[in-house]
Amino acid sequence: MNSDLNKKFNRAIELRKLLNEASHAYYVLDAPSIEDSVYDQLYRELVNLENRYPELITADSPTQRVGDKLSSNFPKKTHRVPLQSLDNAFNFQEVSEWNARSLKILNQGESKEDILTSIELICELKIDGNAIALSYENGLLVRACSRGDGIQGEDITSNVKTINSIPLSLRMENPPKWIEIRGEAFIPHRTFEGINKKRRMALESEFANSRNACAGTLRQLDPQVVASRKLDFFAYTIHLPEELDEIKYNLAKPKTQIEALQYLKNIGFKINPYNQVFLGLKDLKEFLNEWEIKRHDLPYSTDGLVIKVNKFNLQKRLGFTQKAPRWAIALKHPAAEAPSKLLGLTFQVGRTGVVTPVAEFEPIMLAGTSVSRATLHNANRLLSLDLHSDDTIIIRKAGEIIPEVVRVLPGLRNQYAKCLSLPINCPICNSTLISENDEAATRCINTNCPAILQGALRHWVNKGAMNIEGLGSKLIEQLVEKKLINSIADLYELDINLLEKLDRMGAKSAKKIIQELEISKGKPWHKQLYGLGIPHIGERNAQTIAMQFTNSSILKDVACKSPEVIQEINGIGEEISDSLKTWFSSEANQKLIRDLKRVGLTLEATQEEKLKKDQISDNSTKLLFGKIFVLTGTLPSLSRSKAKELIENSGGSISSSISTNTSFLVAGEKAGSKLKKAKTLGIKIIDQNELLKLLT
Known part of the structure; x- marks a missing residue:
């Protein structure tokens, strides 16, 4: 028997064993061991194997009988007309x-x-x-x-x-x-x-x-x-x-x-x-x-x-x-969960140095789309899954969007499979990785690691931060790999001649990027703060903090000397204040701030932002003060950013996720999983017309 057929033979044995055990658990013990969707797909895998290699068919294969064993608790009766299942x-x-x-x-x-x-x-x-x-x-x-x-x-x-x-x-x-x-x-x-x-x-x-x-x-x-x-x-x-x-x-x-x-x-x-x-x-x-x-x-x-x-x-x-x-x-219906064969692990290094294991598996259809990769988050998750090479894993889409590995089917594991774990060294720069006792994350702490720099640059130029069009991931990779930039501030010292020489770049594209970089210097202070990539500082938190502390110098002094003041801000806790203190205490980050100011960024609130701060106290008298809104789907005539602006100008606040604290879900066309969750939690759901009535 050749090696390929031998693998198929072993896989058929594994599938028969697992499927027969699952049938026994369901029909005899009344204790289902795997989901129907997973059973269906593993069963189909066995059918396909047996169709292709008839010599693999055995008398005990679940494909060779109509149904499964009966419970012994009830008398058996023969159906007048057989009750067959459907293909x-x-x-x-x-x-x-x-x-x-x-x-x-x-x-x-x-x-x-x-x-x-x-x-x-x-x-x-x-x-x-x-x-x-x-x-x-x-x-x-x-x-x-x-x-x-x-x-x-x-x-x-x-x-x-x-x-x-x-x-x-x-x-x-x-x-x-x-x-x-x-x-x-x-x-x-x-x-x-x-x-x-x-x-x-x-x-x-x-x-x-x-x-x-x-x-x-x-x-x-x-x-x-x-x-x-x-x-x-x-x-x-x-x-x-x-x-x-x-x-x-x-x-x-x-x-x-x-x-x-x-x-x-x-x-x-x-x-x-x-x-x-x-x-x-x-x-x-x-x-x-x-x-x-x-x-x-x-x-x-x-x-x-x-x-x-x-x-x-x-x-x-x-x-x-x-x-x-x-x-x-x-x-x-498209499976909420489905099995696949693990092909291997890769490891991503993010802008904060966190190393994330990613499972690569044979492509499967899940909730209507093809998926072949899923993040495993951290070392603890990898350990709890007990992943081995060539494992059969169960994948689902969290919130019907993000693929994740739910668990492993050890019953289909090859006896020679090797246990998989995180690497000791950074997969990008080969520096020794560290893991703090109080957190699950494993990090690369080399500030010169190309992966960390690329992550920081991608974050700075993204839509939620400085929104610099033309500076995509491929171009950032080139700039870092060719060592043309070593920090965010270096972006602002690029020139047209240098950019023109890069792959897939021309004079027109290079000129456009330089213009975009120049425009970004005037972006609001909260956009700049978010773009710095300080851990735990999202778009909403950055906006709240920037409203209270109108430039980087004031924020640094408060974060390092009086962090308790930051914790007094509604929605800002100890985790965020600690993160700000740690970030501003770093000499490398202080150098970044000095370099950004040198190339023309203010890291300070604009006149419009300062005016908005003066007006914020008036919000407490407005109808929507204290109300939390979540937006989902496409509204007929309002962009999401415009709806957000109208709500915030009327004293309300925007959240990206549904919770019991949500006051209203504003639902438009093609509303997603948020609509389903809102119904489950009993959150009030309104459309664009109802929103506009609230605003008047």
Whole structure:
């Protein structure tokens, strides 16, 4: 066996072991060990391996059975009609491929005039709960079973009878001998929060999510506990006897899925109202994209959408594979968490010398975008993760934006894997790294380290600070690597002739940069203060401090001699005052201030800023005094900077993050995760018009 195949062989063994253990934990122990999205993707990895190398398939592979083991707590019942699971798609391209396969099967053997060019499809929300099979005889509920392994399920009739949205008798005058109903039991968000609140108060472990809570509830041995948790149910499938006499029972059998949903509603079931029929994929794609956003506003969880061939006669022609119907597919929502293979660690050195480990991994799709890198923050985080070479790691997007490594799956670790740690020396300048006892950060303290200088320069020229256009990262790298500058002040001694000689630079670009540098000398004092890159001094803090201390000399004296004065400022604490004292006590930083003044920067408040300071006391009489605003999304006619200016001029303040102290969230078009968090915390949400009313 060659080395590449040997790696694949070992990976298949690891995947089978982990997936089988996860199935046992979920189905038998009622104690899920990994998230559904992670299981799905690891399962798909194994399927792809076995498809490519059939010799890797073994009898115990989870790909070789329909379902998993049943719990021993409930009697087993065989389903009248097998309850098969659905194949999954993870993007629209895979939905298109499924549609193409369906057309190909349906058109086999057809004459030219009967060839189908499109299929009528129906799309329904995929409720994140637990599948239940309901058996009615002569209109009465006689049995309710869990999905189980698809062939047999657990008899949970007593528990299911406590779900008020499941009728104990059908709304039919003359019901047939038997009817089978399939649907999803679930726990709404508000109910789930109440369950976990009670468990916290009782010092019991909380459920990880509503789906696990639902599964655990349905397997309770005490139906009274089930009743107290107020499960809900949506029906989505009906099975009727093939030989049903429609005239005798005054019953027209549904011919399509959309008719079946209406039929379910007529006989007393609750159906999910969000379904739609499409002819072709174009409008379907719009529906899918729409629900990727709207699902967050639902009072219950969904984990995707189910797309089915609408006509039952076409479903019958398409048939089934060993495990799933060919006429349906589940499009999973972009994963909140996903597994990937670690390729290695790199180490970044920031402007303050902090060394940050960065995980490089095989690209994965996460929340709709491809990611391949994630910061690990510091040595403590690296240690807690216990990362080894070639580990399988779980990635998620914090706040749906920033990728982060959540944990490692040691069950997939190679026995020869090496433990990974921070380097002893700076990866840029090779200086010995230090780690203070009172902080997690590991630092390079060489002030001449090129990485530290580049970080300081990038911070100085960025939009929040001096906003010097044209001085991007690539140009800064050239200037530092060629040793043309050794400090921020050196930027102001560059000339056109020198800049013209650099890569991707011309006379016009060089002239523009020199002009931008000259303009930046007149930037407000708070912009200059923020640009200095003093630890813990963000844009907002810089503005607050600059308003109180109108030049660098005054700020230095207060920071070094009377730091307690700084701590008295609203929103400024000991951490910030200590940082200012440390920074201004450094001779290297004092030299930087002298050099900046020498090249033409004032490091002092402008006349306009001084006037604004004089007016600040008036704010206490204004309507918005003490109110904290957060902005999100795009406002119809106000830029974010203009909205910020209007709020601050009216006595309000701006924060970049939502908290319980937030007074208002001003939400515009394409509002992000802040909107969701504001709703959760009960923060008042207003639009541009409501903001303008507050300002008048």
